[in-house]
Amino acid sequence: MNRNILNLYFIMGSQNCGNADPLHVLESALKGGISCFQFREKGEGARQGEDYIKYARSCQNLCKKYGVPFIVNDDVRLAEELQADGVHVGQDDELAQHVRVRMPGKILGVSVHTSEEVVSAIQAGADYIGVGPIYETKSKADAKPAAGLSFLTKIVTEYPELPIVGIGGITIENAKRVIEAGADGVSIISAISQAEDVQGTVKQLLNIVK
Numbered sequence: 001m002n003r004n005i006l007n008l009y010f011i012m013g014s015q016n017c018g019n020a021d022p023l024h025v026l027e028s029a030l031k032g033g034i035s036c037f038q039f040r041e042k043g044e045g046a047r048q049g050e051d052y053i054k055y056a057r058s059c060q061n062l063c064k065k066y067g068v069p070f071i072v073n074d075d076v077r078l079a080e081e082l083q084a085d086g087v088h089v090g091q092d093d094e095l096a097q098h099v100r101v102r103m104p105g106k107i108l109g110v111s112v113h114t115s116e117e118v119v120s121a122i123q124a125g126a127d128y129i130g131v132g133p134i135y136e137t138k139s140k141a142d143a144k145p146a147a148g149l150s151f152l153t154k155i156v157t158e159y160p161e162l163p164i165v166g167i168g169g170i171t172i173e174n175a176k177r178v179i180e181a182g183a184d185g186v187s188i189i190s191a192i193s194q195a196e197d198v199q200g201t202v203k204q205l206l207n208i209v210k
C-alpha cells in the first residue's frame, strides 16, 4: 500500500455533517485534496437499509471521480458488496485475520491501542494501523481516553516500516505535532466535516501534513 494515501485521511458519516448535505461535504473535501476517505456511517442518525447502501454507493462514486481510495468502516459485508478499496476494523469488530482472508488484495486498516494489538495487526496482514485517540474526540462516543503522542512515537520507533495514521481530536492547530511524531498522516472527522469552508480547511491541512 502507498503510505501517502494516509497523509490526510477523511472519515465521515452523515451523522457528522449537522444539517449539511454529506455528499456536498465529501465532494468539497475531495476537491480540497484529501488522500483517502473512510465511510463511517454509524451511531445516532446513521442511515439504514437501502438508504444506507445507496448513500455508500454515492460516496464511493465520488471517491472514484477524484481517484481517492474508498474505505468502509466496520461493515465488511458492505465493503465486499461494493468492492470497496478497503475496510477498517477495530478491536471490537470482525477479527482482522478473517477480514484479510475475505478481502485479499484490498486495503486493511486496524485500530490499535497496545503493543500486543500492533503485533496482532501485523500478523493479520494489516496494511496500516490507526493509533488514537491522540487528543479528546467528540466523534466517537465509546472512545478510549486520549493517549497523547507517546504510544504513537513508541510504535513508529519500533515498527518504522508499518504505515501509521493518528486519529482522535486532530485539528489544524495540532496536526503538525502528529506528523512530527512520525505518523504517515492524520485521520480527521469533525475538523473537516463541520468546517465553515470544507475545501479551504482541507487545503490548509494539506499544507501542514505534506
Ligand SMILES: Nc1nc(C(F)(F)F)ncc1COP(=O)(O)OP(=O)(O)O
Residues within 6 Å of the ligand: 009, 011, 038, 040, 073, 074, 088, 089, 090, 091, 092, 093, 109, 110, 111, 129, 130, 131, 140, 165, 166, 167, 187
Ligand atoms: N474508524 C477508525 N479509523 C481509523 C483510521 F486508521 F482509519 F484512521 N482509526 C481508528 C478508528 C476507530 O475504529 P474502531 O475502534 O473500530 O471504532 P469505530 O468503528 O467506532 O470507528
Ligand SMILES: [Mg+2]
Residues within 6 Å of the ligand: 073, 074, 088, 089, 090, 091, 093
Ligand atoms: Mg470499528
